[in-house]
Amino acid sequence: MPPVIDAAKCTACGTCAEICNSAIFVFERGTDARPRIKFPEECWHCEACVLDCPAGAIRLRLPLSYSLLYIDASTLHNRKEGL
Numbered sequence: 001m002p003p004v005i006d007a008a009k010c011t012a013c014g015t016c017a018e019i020c021n022s023a024i025f026v027f028e029r030g031t032d033a034r035p036r037i038k039f040p041e042e043c044w045h046c047e048a049c050v051l052d053c054p055a056g057a058i059r060l061r062l063p064l065s066y067s068l069l070y071i072d073a074s075t076l077h078n079r080k081e082g083l
């Protein structure tokens with residue numbers, strides 16, 4: 001399932017389009033337009049866009065099989081440090 005962009009939070013910075021290796025997003029720099037999800041079926045739920053979005057505007061909708069094994073990547077650093 002593709003990521004969902006919260007239009008109220010998105011600042012149209014383009015970071016998500018730059019970092020997504022699967023080129024899910026289409027973004028035209030120099031405009032106020034927010035990214036569009038062009039290839040939703042190509043998302044492999046790596047969560048990079050969620051972690052790198054400076055506005056916290058992206059959330060993922062995980063398929064059931066993913067959600068059963070899901071680990072919030074933002075918590076891994078603290079686990080490694082023993083915090």
Ligand code: SF4
Pocket residue numbers: 005009010011012013014015016017034035052053054055056057058
């Ligand atoms: S990284 Fe976040 S704020 Fe920037 S364009 Fe993408 S969704 Fe919008």
Ligand code: SF4
Pocket residue numbers: 003019020021022023024042043044045046047048049050060
């Ligand atoms: S979760 Fe990964 S593959 Fe999916 S849109 Fe975000 S950066 Fe791209």
